[in-house]
Amino acid sequence: MxxxxxxxxxxxxxxxxxxxxxxxxxxxxxxxxxxxxxVLVRNLYMSVDPYMxxxxxxxxxxxxxxxxxxxLQGGAVGRVAASNGNSDFAAxxxxxxxxxxxxxxxxxxxxxxxxxxxIAPPRAYLGALGMTGLTAYxxxxxxxxxxxxxxxxxxxxxxxxxxxxxxxARNMGCEIVVGSAGTEEKCAWLTRxxxxxxxxxxxxxxxxxxxxxxxxxxxxxxxxxxxxxxxLEAALDNMRQGGRIAVCGMIEQYNAVxxxxxPRNLANVLTRRxxxxxxxxxxxxxxxxxxxSDMRDWIxxxxxxxxxxxxxxxxxxxxxLIGLFKGDNIGKMLVKLADDEG
Amino acid sequence: MxxxxxxxxxxxxxxxxxxxxxxxxxxxxxxxxxxxxxVLVRNLYMSVDPYMxxxxxxxxxxxxxxxxxxxLQGGAVGRVAASNGNSDFAAxxxxxxxxxxxxxxxxxxxxxxxxxxxIAPPRAYLGALGMTGLTAYxxxxxxxxxxxxxxxxxxxxxxxxxxxxxxxARNMGCEIVVGSAGTEEKCAWLTRxxxxxxxxxxxxxxxxxxxxxxxxxxxxxxxxxxxxxxxLEAALDNMRQGGRIAVCGMIEQYNAVxxxxxPRNLANVLTRRxxxxxxxxxxxxxxxxxxxSDMRDWIxxxxxxxxxxxxxxxxxxxxxLIGLFKGDNIGKMLVKLADDEG
Numbered sequence: 106m107x108x109x110x111x112x113x114x115x116x117x118x119x120x121x122x123x124x125x126x127x128x129x130x131x132x133x134x135x136x137x138x139x140x141x142x143x144v145l146v147r148n149l150y151m152s153v154d155p156y157m158x159x160x161x162x163x164x165x166x167x168x169x170x171x172x173x174x175x176x177l178q179g180g181a182v183g184r185v186a187a188s189n190g191n192s193d194f195a196a197x198x199x200x201x202x203x204x205x206x207x208x209x210x211x212x213x214x215x216x217x218x219x220x221x222x223x224i225a226p227p228r229a230y231l232g233a234l235g236m237t238g239l240t241a242y243x244x245x246x247x248x249x250x251x252x253x254x255x256x257x258x259x260x261x262x263x264x265x266x267x268x269x270x271x272x273x274a275r276n277m278g279c280e281i282v283v284g285s286a287g288t289e290e291k292c293a294w295l296t297r298x299x300x301x302x303x304x305x306x307x308x309x310x311x312x313x314x315x316x317x318x319x320x321x322x323x324x325x326x327x328x329x330x331x332x333x334x335x336x337l338e339a340a341l342d343n344m345r346q347g348g349r350i351a352v353c354g355m356i357e358q359y360n361a362v363x364x365x366x367x368p369r370n371l372a373n374v375l376t377r378r379x380x381x382x383x384x385x386x387x388x389x390x391x392x393x394x395x396x397x398s399d400m401r402d403w404i405x406x407x408x409x410x411x412x413x414x415x416x417x418x419x420x421x422x423x424x425x426l427i428g429l430f431k432g433d434n435i436g437k438m439l440v441k442l443a444d445d446e447g
Numbered sequence: 448m449x450x451x452x453x454x455x456x457x458x459x460x461x462x463x464x465x466x467x468x469x470x471x472x473x474x475x476x477x478x479x480x481x482x483x484x485x486v487l488v489r490n491l492y493m494s495v496d497p498y499m500x501x502x503x504x505x506x507x508x509x510x511x512x513x514x515x516x517x518x519l520q521g522g523a524v525g526r527v528a529a530s531n532g533n534s535d536f537a538a539x540x541x542x543x544x545x546x547x548x549x550x551x552x553x554x555x556x557x558x559x560x561x562x563x564x565x566i567a568p569p570r571a572y573l574g575a576l577g578m579t580g581l582t583a584y585x586x587x588x589x590x591x592x593x594x595x596x597x598x599x600x601x602x603x604x605x606x607x608x609x610x611x612x613x614x615x616a617r618n619m620g621c622e623i624v625v626g627s628a629g630t631e632e633k634c635a636w637l638t639r640x641x642x643x644x645x646x647x648x649x650x651x652x653x654x655x656x657x658x659x660x661x662x663x664x665x666x667x668x669x670x671x672x673x674x675x676x677x678x679l680e681a682a683l684d685n686m687r688q689g690g691r692i693a694v695c696g697m698i699e700q701y702n703a704v705x706x707x708x709x710p711r712n713l714a715n716v717l718t719r720r721x722x723x724x725x726x727x728x729x730x731x732x733x734x735x736x737x738x739x740s741d742m743r744d745w746i747x748x749x750x751x752x753x754x755x756x757x758x759x760x761x762x763x764x765x766x767x768l769i770g771l772f773k774g775d776n777i778g779k780m781l782v783k784l785a786d787d788e789g
């Protein structure tokens with residue numbers, strides 16, 4: 106075995122429809138050396154998220170597109186391996202960055218955030234305690250204006266964002282929280298572990314709209330939409346007057362080659378005075394302190410839990426990303442890049 | 448010629464698609480006699496509005512459906528012909544009511560609102576100074592949160608609501624106000640008389656989205672949607688980040704027999720963080736005083752104008768209503784029921 110090398114994943118070609126592994130390329134290089142004032146970080150875990158699919162297309166979206174032939178980017182947690190005179194970070198510190206899709210990197214302080222591993226393990230900062238959890242929090246509180254009397258429906262409820270959204274709604278006092286998911290195992294997790302009122306296996310349901318009406322006869326006040334398309338349409342059928350839809354994701358159509366199927370009952374926005382509002386977590390970073398404080402309390406009280414689906418080795422990161430669109434994950438999908446030897 | 452009779456229009460059958468005159472029936476009866484404490488009102492003008500199409504279907508909407516064989520309802524202005532001891536209204540008073548689609552009616556005070564004809568003629572209270580104007584006002588101010596820097600697009604801009612919305616936006620300081628309409632005459636009225644920045648004849652435009660981009664290269668901050676469907680889709684293409692869509696009407700699909708065409712770019716709600724909010728003027732009646740006060744000022748300053756398309760005689764009211772869906776009207780469509788002999 107030779108000396109330790111650095112590995113990273115580059116975007117090889119822009120996917121048409123669902124990405125394939127050939128759209129990605131594993132590249133090997135030397136482990137970089139930190140310049141003066143820089144640190145060397147070894148990533149422990151990296152995040153794969155549905156929004157990354159959008160950045161693989163060469164079109165305007167809320168983040169600029171990934172460039173062909175360049176190493177991809179995304180959330181990662183790592184550990185400082187060496188500091189070349191950096192005054193903010195010392196060897197052994199755990200850090201969060203957007204320098205995922207690579208095993209090692211050098212950086213100044215500006216790209217790094219120190220994380221508190223006394224609350225939860227580092228990888229939780231890519232999921233429940235990270236952007237994923239904050240997305241659920243901001244969507245419910247700031248976008249949907251959740252209050253305890255709301256009846257809440259969450260799509261992709263066993264996903265990274267959805268599973269936290271379900272529990273935040275429950276913790277805020279909402280008695281009727283219902284989620285949709287694509288397997289019986291996911292549904293069982295939602296009702297038994299996350300303790301929400303009901304879960305609908307949308308793959309086993311012929312008529313999702315009727316299935317929602319069945320378990321939520323009073324209708325939906327707040328729909329946390331991670332899916333769009335057919336699930337949005339089913340939710341629109343069941344929205345109560347004055348209902349709010351927080352549009353967080355539209356995973357159903359991220360890989361669409363044809364223009365996607367659109368909800369044909371959009372007129373309900375008018376007749377039921379609905380508010381439908383899209384949001385991006387990056388606009389809500391000011392809520393991060395409040396979010397972490399609530400999460401700390403909920404963790405201490407045993408009122409929040411999460412699961413991770415961990416794929417081992419950077420060479421499998423493309424498969425992990427592709428798996429998101431097939432529903433391979435329960436909870437947050439992560440790629441493990443190194444053992445934490447701290 | 449016999450004695451004066453009362454005429455009214457009943458709903459004969461529920462329209463399938465665009466209503467036809469056979470869906471309506473003209474009925475004759477005696478002029479009613481006011482009971483003790485009641486007044487007899489002779490209607491001068493009645494309103495026909497697109498929302499009435501929704502009430503002709505036997506389905507849940509924001510107002511209960513019209514009943515077959517019953518006289519229709521809708522806004523009307525009239526004059527008290529006789530009072531049988533009513534202490535609030537005297538013969539000669541001008542009143543607004545929801546007792547349209549009939550020439551005469553008797554009522555207690557509870558269904559009547561006195562109107563101030565010193566500001567504008569009675570029929571204006573069915574349009575610019577009535578629910579129509581308030582709809583435009585509430586939609587822009589309360590739903591879209593209009594401010595003077597917004598770039599505003601209004602569909603059906605030469606219609607009753609749209610033409611007032613254009614001028615309110617202009618009066619509130621918005622420099623870029625653009626409307627869509629279906630004839631050159633309407634477009635000329637919008638730019639020359641209502642003095643908005645530009646007007647697009649959507650019937651002459653092959654690609655409405657490109658046409659909007661052409662005259663609003665900076666995009667749309669606020670879209671006041673009266674149309675839905677293809678115009679909503681074109682607007683969604685051009686919305687700026689953080690844009691707001693006030694969903695006031697979806698006239699394009701009120702007569703749809705098939706589920707309507709839906710915008711296939713709804714994902715822009717997410718990627719551009721849009722807020723799309725449906726509303727009903729009845730939820731905003733608390734803005735009426737402020738609205739009338741602003742309108743009084745704008746009228747005095749010559750800063751608001753309106754047009755009416757008047758159809759003569761109750762027997763033509765069904766055609767007037769049907770004409771709304773063909774774009775027969777410029778400004779408010781009214782039916783004249785009697786001369787004002789006051």
